[in-house]
Amino acid sequence: MTFVDGTFDGKQVVFDKPPEGLAPGTKVRVIAIEEEPPTGLAAIAAMAIETNLPPDFAAQHEHYTKGTPKR
Numbered sequence: 001m002t003f004v005d006g007t008f009d010g011k012q013v014v015f016d017k018p019p020e021g022l023a024p025g026t027k028v029r030v031i032a033i034e035e036e037p038p039t040g041l042a043a044i045a046a047m048a049i050e051t052n053l054p055p056d057f058a059a060q061h062e063h064y065t066k067g068t069p070k071r
Helices: 040-046 061-066
Strands: 005-009 013-015
Touching: none
Parallel strands: none
Antiparallel strands: 005 013
């Protein structure tokens, strides 16, 4: 038995990397596994983006957002 990852594109399953020696027309059995969406901290981390904020932004956010003097 060989396990191969792939994606269903709406019409067919497309293998991420077809197994070596699999000839066209070979019958295969597909078991669909729906991945659970991330929850908690994993969901927050998935939303993270690169920013160009100063390294002290968290500590000095009032200075950067309201113009107050740095502490």
